[in-house]
Amino acid sequence: MSAAGNVLRRVLAAVLALAGLVLLAGGGWLVGLGGSWYYAVAGVVLLADAWLLWRGRAAARLLFALLLAGTLAWALWESGLDWWPLAARLDVLFVLGLLLLLPGVAREPSGTRSGRAALSVVLLACVVVAVASAVHDPHDLRGTLAGSEGASATTGTAAADWTAYGGTAFGQRYSALRQITPANVKQLQQAWHFQTGDFRGRPGDPEETTFEVTPLKIGNRLFLCTPHQDVIALDATTGRQVWRYDPRIQDKLALQHLTCRGLSWQAAAAPAAAPVATAPASAASPAPATAPIVAAAEGPADPACAAKLFMPTADGRLIALNPDTGHVCASFGGGKGQISLWEGMPNYRPGAYYATSPVVVTRNLVIVGGTVLDNASVHEQSGVIRAFDSETGRLVWNWDSGNPDQTAPLPPGQTYVPNSPNSWSISAVDEGLGLVYVPLGNQPPDQWGGKRSPAVERYSSSIVALEVATGKARWAFQTVHHDLWDYDVPSQPSLLDLRVGGSMVPVLVQPTKQGELFVLDRRTGTPVVPVREQPAPQGAAEGDHTAATQPKSGLSFEPVPLAGSSMWGTTMFDQLYCRVAFHRLRYEGRFTPPSVQGSLVYPGNFGVFNWGSIAVDPTRGIAFTTPAYLAFVSKLVPRPNDTALMVQDDGPPSGSLPALNENFGAPFAAKMQPFVSPLGIPCQQPPWGYVAGVDLAGGRIAWQHRNGTVRDLAPVPLPFRMGVPNLGGPIVTAGGVAFLSGTLDYYVRGYDVATGEELWRSRLPAGGQATPMTYEGADGRQYLLVVAGGHGSLGTKAGDDVIAYALPK
Structure with a gap:
């Protein structure tokens, strides 16, 4: 054997020995936790093989061939022909096997090549399995979404304009435009590109400073807001800025999120007003003395506005703007052009409460919810829903889930119920039925509910x-x-009519974080697609309890429960780490209660569905959805007192930013984090994100495909189509094309609604974590509009880009 071969042999033997020691130690730990024996056994075999190789024995190759063959069989038994799980189990051993085939690594007597031959055969078998698994996708569901003949388009579809966050007040994210089709979508090209100049990173910005806006289009103007709350009007055909408004947000805010998902518009010719509450309306209680009212404008104000834009601000105001001029409407708020949302609100703390989502404008009212800090303390603001006169800003009614029977305006001197469940997402409204549909969250703290009132228990996480x-x-x-x-219920409900049992039924489709699509009769709340109560895990933390059952829809994207075999990594070593971590956590399936030990929550609070919701085609009764699957770890940390910082790993927050997840005043702080390996990669095997088509009337999933690549997630930009999560909603069009930009790689994509096939994509300059929209320009062309601004907590690239696409002239 040559000197070079001798050195290579000894280096390879040392590598095998080190790998064997790691596998034996970690595998032994895993066995002790009740997990797979494979790693410990593989560690023993690798140590034996290292000794044989060090000694230069011919049996080294044969023993390694046996180990690789056994690993291949075990990997197929655990994962089947699923490429990524197989790769994590086989990649290291496959490379080591190739090195063992190098000449001079191991001595074999002249005329006998049994070890080399056996190892070659097993390596070839690995290649064959790899090729077979690469062309076989066990996660792919193919089908055609024909839709229902019984669906109805009478629920108000957007045409040339996009007049509300979801297209219309029905929250469908649907356009009746037909110019872009599956046949020509590949011809889409950039028509114009506008940059707002608003980036995250200013002093006082929280981590979740995000550009999540879906612009409105009315006439030939687009209206949007930026993360730092500027309002901008653009020419919809050219992208030229028409006006810009700065609401002069106060500083030193206790912000968890800094975002504006959109504006709300009231047409000039408003419908006749409906009767208001029978109780006499009165002014709300005065704002606390500590709540200064910032002037809405230094410049001109218009005495009256025929139409209005409504903009909620991060410091707790609601401003009315003239869409023609960008001036405030002086008639709103008694000459100020704004009202304070802090009026009647307990626990004043600027930035801790405001409406991150667009408000509802209906008839003569503007209806406002708001977000409160998640898990900061038990002394937060109220989740009250309030309706104000859209002309004057006078309070008309208030509905507080902590005091639900008191809807007449709050008497002076009183405040709303602290910590009542809030609505941070987007509501939908049916003016024909005279109902607004409000998605509600929880009372903080989220992970411990030992002191929730009966009213809170009734309305938490409800529509x-x-x-x-x-x-x-x-x-x-x-x-x-x-x-x-x-x-919490994160998504705007979608309203449409479906034929059910021979008659048309007005329905509401509600996506949830846990993966359900609840289809309800929106007149009564009765399920149209059956809902059953299924037993849930028990054993809550001290002083708390769990519900015996949880509702599950007959139309569900509930993930398959995790197991040790579901763990993943880039190699067998980080996969072993994830297996050990999995077995150390409490996990009894969906709805495993949070614990001091640490519980695995799957799906995590990122949600199968989040604020982007789904898109529905009301003419066909179908939905385009984007389910995502990420596990989180929820760990309760006992609090010794009401002031100590228990879960701030990086020290106290800077400036006025809040100490999140401390739950001051509760018995536990909460440590929440994604379930990832030391490399920051999800411990659960991919796919992590899909697109899926749903027949709503039939209550079935017609097709489902992995969606998105890891190009912008991995250290090396490799465009592997593994299926990545999405944050931001889809839209569908009458032309048969759906669009989505929210995947964690930087693309906007077009899909065939019927099959889910990706037809077109365009590279974005930043993360596209917003919902696109589409409209008709003054030149008669259909435009697709995409906002690319990134997302702070997801780590996608920040941007300030508004990009319009259209077919060639």
Whole structure:
């Protein structure tokens, strides 16, 4: 044997020995936790093989061939022909096997090549399995989404304009435009590109400073807001800025999020007003003395506005703007052009409460919810829903889930119920039925509910139908009982009509974080697609309890429960780490209660569906959806007192930013984090994100495909189509094309709605974590509009880009 071969042999033997020691130690730990024996056995075999190789024995190759063959069989038994799980189990051993085939690594007597031959055969078998698994996708569901003949388009579809966050007040994210089709979508090209100049990174910005806006299009103007709350009007055909408004947000805010998902528009010719509450309306209680009112404008104000734009601000104001001029409407708020949302609100702390999502404009009212800090303390603001006169800003009614029967305006001197469940997402409204549909969250703290009141228990994590005229609750449907997982209802409901049992039924489709699509009769809240209660794991933390059952829809994207074999990594070593971590956590399937030990929450509070919601085609009764699957770890940390910082790993937050997840005043802080390996890669095997088509009337999933690549997630930009999560909603068009930009790689994509096939994509300059929209320009062309601004907590690239695409002239 040559000197070079001798050195290579000894180096390779040392590598085998080191790998064997790691596998034996970690594998032994895993066996002790009740996990797979494979790693410990493989560690022993590798140590034996290292000794043989060090000694230069011919049996080294044969023993390694046996180990690789056994690993291949075990990997197929655990994963089947699924390329990425197989790669994690086989990649290291495959490379080591190739090195063992090098000449001079091991001595074999002249005329006998049994070890080399056996190893060659096993390596070839690995290649064959790899090729077979690369062309076989066990996660792919192919089909055609024909839709339902019984669907109806009478629920108000957007045509040339996009007049509300979801296209219309029905929250469908649907356009009746047909110019872009599956046949020509590949011809889309950039028509114009506007940059707002608003980037995250200013002093006082929280981590979640995000550009999530979906612009409105009315006439030939687009209206959008930026993360730092500027309002911008653009020419919809050219992208030229028409005006810009700065609301002069105060500084030193206690912000968890700094975002504006959109504006709300009231047409000049508003419908006749509905009767208001029978109780006499009065002014709300005065704002606390500590709540200074920042002037809405230094410049001109218009005495009256025929039409209005409504903009909620991060310091808790609601401003009315003239869409023609960008000036404030002086008639709103008694000459100020704004009202304070802090009026009647307990626990004043600027930035801790405001509306991150667009408000609802209906009839003569503007209906406002708001977000509160997640898990900062038990002394947060109220989740009250309020309706104001859209002309004057006078309070008309208030509905507080902590005090749901008191809907007349709050008497002076009183405040709303602290910590009542809030609505941070987007509501939908049916003016024909006179109902607004409000998705609700939880009472903080999210992970411990030992002191929730009966009213809070009734309305947490629910969809509530409120009467537009009075604010009284008509019905409520709870999506999670006694929610301990931050499974607040995150998505705007989508309203359409479906033929059910021979008759047309007005329905509401509600996506949830836990993966359900609840299809309800929106007149009564009665399920149209059956809902059953299924047993849930028990054993909550001290002083708390869990619900015996949880609701599950017959139309569900509930993930397959995790197991040790579901763990993943780039190699067998980080996969072993994830297996050990999995077995150390408490996990009894979906709805495993949070614990001091640490519980695996799957799906995590990122959600199968989040604020991007889904898109529905009301003419065909179908939905285009984007389910995502990421596990999180929820660990309760006992609090010794009401002031100590227990979960701030990086020290106290800077400036006025809040100490999140401390739960001051509760018995536990909460440590929340994604379930990832030391490399920052999800411990659960891919795919992590899909697109899926749903027949709503039939209650079935017609097709589902992995969606997105890891090009912008991996250290090396390799465009592997593994299926990545999405944050930001899809849209569908009458032309048969759906669009999505929110995947964690930087692309906007077009899909065939019927099959889910990706037809077109264009590279974005930053993360596209927003919902696109589409409209017709003054030149008669259909435009696709995409906002690319990135997302702070997801780590996608920041941007300030607004990009319009169209077919060639």
